[in-house]
Amino acid sequence: MTTRQKYQPLNSEDIFTIRDTIARFDPSASSTIVGADKAKLRDIFAPMSHSKALDPATTLVLGARGAGKSFWASVLYNPDTRHLAAELYPRLGIDRLRVEIGFGGVGRAGVSKEVIDKLVPEEQEKATAGLFWKAVIAGAALTVIEPNQKHPPREMLDRFSDPQDWADTMVKVDDKLEKSGETLLIVFDALDAISEDWKRLSRIIDALLASVWSLRGFNAIRAKLFMRSDQLSELTLRFVELSKLRSGAARLGWRQADLYGLMFARLAFDEDGGEAFGRLLEANGLGKVPKKQEELRTWKLSSNESQQEKLFVAMAGYFMGAGPRKGKTFDWPYNHLADGLGDVTPRSFLILMQNAAERSQSRDASTLILLPQTIRDGLRAASKVRIEQLNTEYPWIKRVLQPLAGLRVPAEPQVLFDAWAENATVEAAIKIAQREHALPPVLTGSSQKPDLSTQESKLADRLIMMGVLTSRPDERYDMPDLFRIGAALLKKGGVPPKA
Incomplete structure (x- = not known):
């Protein structure tokens, strides 16, 4: 902005309500593919830059920890969120998907680590892991033609001991899917949970990549792997076609406009804070909150940085200090949350904002919703959390x-x-x-x-x-x-x- 805009301050009750809504953001922003932490409809925000990651034709999705890999895996798997994703990304054919979990890292999410340890013994990964993953794929595929039966990996290993039987069954499934106009997508997430031993993990993921690659001959059977970028780089993977998988991979990156769009969408659809947030928009000439999440595709505050900056200035003021030397409040969080590779994740961004709102509540000496000093404090909180998360890997x-x-x-x-x-x-x-x-x-x-x-x-x-x-x-x-x-x-x- 070249000139300062005029913005309308809110009454103290609305200020408190919006602060409280931001303070209630999930500070971990973590998701699992199923269970209590699965993706929820109200949390879905769909940047256009993420369309490749949701495309059934994209096999490999890469992203930093906290970039949203498990969130999108969960969105694809669960029917209600998948339906909304189909509305937000209408060109991807998500509405024609049948989704099964190959591995999800938590209970009731595909095959478990314990089953892998039993059926893929340590130091025998080269001989057994490939057969194991084909058994997992077969179990997912059989849900199409044998929907009322369970297909555990142990039984699949016995049933498809002859590779030709596996191929014949997959062709049968593929043909049925084609006739019905559907696609089977088998999702693999949280792959680092397979083993704490990186050498073993490398061997098992190597076999998984080879098994997934073998699906390219089918027309309506696909797999999607969500992996950390560093994991792919640092594991000693020997899969010969890895370069081809990597070249076609989608990267879950978040631009500044995406992150502000995410935060504003959460405010707009919050049951308690949505009305106060709507009044903030109208008071500053920014229209109304969307009534349905499908409207996020055309909502200006989803992606228009000039509109987003106008709104954030109304929330936090112009500058991080008395003048421009300390930086603009709108740009400061993104600039200071980037790692050395230039990545900023929703997790770090939401932690900063959540912590800033909490601290602004306690000070409560301004007509601003977020005080610049509390934004700095939020960066301290985000930094500590990021190191703790890094320490897990x-x-x-x-x-x-x-x-x-x-x-x-x-x-x-x-x-x-x-x-x-x-x-x-x-x-x-x-x-x-x-x-x-x-x-x-x-x-x-x-x-x-x-x-x-x-x-x-x-x-x-x-x-x-x-x-x-x-x-x-x-x-x-x-x-x-x-x-x-x-x-x-x-x-x-x-x-x-x-x-």
Whole structure:
């Protein structure tokens, strides 16, 4: 905006109501494919950029933790949310889908980890995992021609011990689906829950990719795998057609307009806060809230950044400080929530806003709904949560970040290397990875006593690949605020780790 707009402040009751609605956002923003945390109709927001991820023809969907992979898997599987997705993405043929779960990582979501452990014994993955996944696929396919029967993997392994029987049955299912104009989509989500041991996980996912690839000869049987981007890169996958799968993959990215659209949609459809939010829109010349979620496709606040900025200025003011030097309130959250790869996830964005609303409620000394200082506090909360989440996949990350606390970035590489070396960080992190059966922070080779004296630079490279560090043009290392604040590093002019 080149000039300041005039906006109408709300009465104190509406301010409180909208704050309270934002404060009630689910701070984890996590979903499971089925169960109490499955996707709910009121939470569906469908950016046009995500259409490829929902397209039945797209096999591989990649996204960072918190980008919405499990949410979309749940939307596709559950009939009510699938119907709404079909309305929001009318060109994808979602209304003609039959969806089954291959693996979902939670109870009642396809095959369980315990069944995998029993039927795919450790160290026998190469011989058994491929047959196992074909049995899972067969069980899903048989729901089309044998709808009232259960098809557990153990029985499928026995029934289709002859590969020709499997092929003949799949052709029969494919033919029936074609005649009815339907497509069977088999969804695989939360694949990291298959095993805590990354070597075993690599072998099992390798076999899954090969099994899914074999479906390309059918016309109406598809599979969709939701995976973390780093998982695909770091697992030692040997599937020969991986490059083809990767080239056709959909990436769940979120633009700034998508994230604000998501937040405004949740406000619009909230049972308690929707009316107050509607009054805020009308008072500022932004129209009315949509009556049905299908209207989100044409609602300007779903994607029009100039309209979104006008609304957020009415909620939080123009600037993060007394003037423009501290940045505009509208751009500040997105700019400070990006990791080193440029990704911002709904989870981090909603945590920031939820925390800012909570803190604004307690201060309540302004006609603004969100106070700029509380937005900074929300970033601190989002940073701490992001590190905790990262620690679930990389249990050594806190040990790696701890020696850096108090350092100022950007910093010369040797500053980080010295801090790690003084604390024997690489060696300690490798031991943690071995104990937790996790992917190690650096490759150590086959030596039982590898030389770790030059491993600090490799550790930095690993953090850059993960988006935790960045390398500046002058070769100094920097750390995005999303991690820097939670790790207690300092930055001139940046948000300090503590308020």
